[in-house]
Amino acid sequence: MSPAGPRLSLLDLATVGRDQPIGEALEASTVLAQKADSLGGFERLWFAEHHNMPSIASAATAVLLAHVAARTERLRVGSGGVMLPNHSPLVIAEQFGTLAELHPGRIDLGLGRAPGTDQVTMRALRADPRASDRFPDDVLELQGYLSDESLVPTINAIPGRGTKVPLYILGSSLFGAQLAARLGLPYAFASHFAPDALVQAIEVYRREFRPSEQLAEPYAIAALNVVVADEQEHAEALAASVLRSRVRSLASRVPAYAGRLDDAAVDELMGSPVGMQARHMMTYSAVGDIDAVRDYLTRFAEHAQADELMVTNAAPGLDNRLRALELLASE
Numbered sequence: 001m002s003p004a005g006p007r008l009s010l011l012d013l014a015t016v017g018r019d020q021p022i023g024e025a026l027e028a029s030t031v032l033a034q035k036a037d038s039l040g041g042f043e044r045l046w047f048a049e050h051h052n053m054p055s056i057a058s059a060a061t062a063v064l065l066a067h068v069a070a071r072t073e074r075l076r077v078g079s080g081g082v083m084l085p086n087h088s089p090l091v092i093a094e095q096f097g098t099l100a101e102l103h104p105g106r107i108d109l110g111l112g113r114a115p116g117t118d119q120v121t122m123r124a125l126r127a128d129p130r131a132s133d134r135f136p137d138d139v140l141e142l143q144g145y146l147s148d149e150s151l152v153p154t155i156n157a158i159p160g161r162g163t164k165v166p167l168y169i170l171g172s173s174l175f176g177a178q179l180a181a182r183l184g185l186p187y188a189f190a191s192h193f194a195p196d197a198l199v200q201a202i203e204v205y206r207r208e209f210r211p212s213e214q215l216a217e218p219y220a221i222a223a224l225n226v227v228v229a230d231e232q233e234h235a236e237a238l239a240a241s242v243l244r245s246r247v248r249s250l251a252s253r254v255p256a257y258a259g260r261l262d263d264a265a266v267d268e269l270m271g272s273p274v275g276m277q278a279r280h281m282m283t284y285s286a287v288g289d290i291d292a293v294r295d296y297l298t299r300f301a302e303h304a305q306a307d308e309l310m311v312t313n314a315a316p317g318l319d320n321r322l323r324a325l326e327l328l329a330s331e
Contacts, residue, residue: 065078085138180205
């Protein structure tokens with residue numbers, strides 16, 4: 001970890017509230033990006049590829065990145081991540097090569113091995129169930145398209161070739177850590193929803209890291225949830241609302257509850273295995289006023305041995321999220 005302390009970045013899930021128009025949710029993400037850009041203090045802003053999830057509007061990740069990058073000036077923007085098994089490496093190279101040509105020096109390409117959805121939706125995406133087995137080779141092919149020398153004879157990404165868009169490996173297990181180390185790429189751990197292997201994965205990544213053209217030394221990013229407000233009590237109330245939303249989202253995939261997720265049903269679920277799963281997913285969450293959150297971020301960075309923290313600005317409501325950015329930027 002850097003002796004100056006970890007950098008701070010943002011992961012935006014383009015969250016769609018209950019009964020909220022999707023266009024309004026995307027506009028809120030744009031407003032938040034512009035706020036973060038104007039405040040300074042944030043290294044980058046990433047969006048994640050998820051499909052068939054009513055509460056997340058970032059499925060067309062490269063399209064959303066183009067929109068946000070065009071409306072900001074300083075902030076790096078990128079994917080956290082593109083689920084590469086859903087795509088041809090050439091197509092992703094062309095998409096992010098285009099972004100890099102439009103916004104030089106501001107585009108990141110985070111890559112994940114999971115499909116970012118369920119098995120039924122994966123079939124609708126025409127994704128090959130075996131594609132995840134080819135992930136390491138696909139990363140190398142993609143990297144070649146973005147470099148000066150394609151690994152596939154006669155095939156070049158145009159746009160893309162020579163842009164050298166920086167790649168990041170995302171993961172929540174030792175597989176991603178080992179791959180990032182072997183390829184000499186930065187590694188980002190999804191501890192904001194999959195906390196179990198965080199410490200071990202980053203230890204493996206640092207121990208096995210091999211320098212590359214992109215990166216001379218290991219660089220680890222750890223994600224966590226943040227709910228910060230001016231007053232501790234307000235932050236705790238917002239965090240309780242976030243937890244209920246996570247429970248509702250998980251339960252929506254359970255047939256017995258899918259049609260009746262009113263407040264009474266969520267109350268019932270809070271003490272169920274679904275509620276316990278939601279709490280476990282939010283193991284790493286900084287909740288409170290800025291003093292409490294600052295202390296948590298410091299401890300978490302040391303715990304994870306992270307060079308950079310990527311926070312989800314999880315509070316419901318645009319005003320609450322804008323205020324959270326102001327508080328975080330002040331630190």
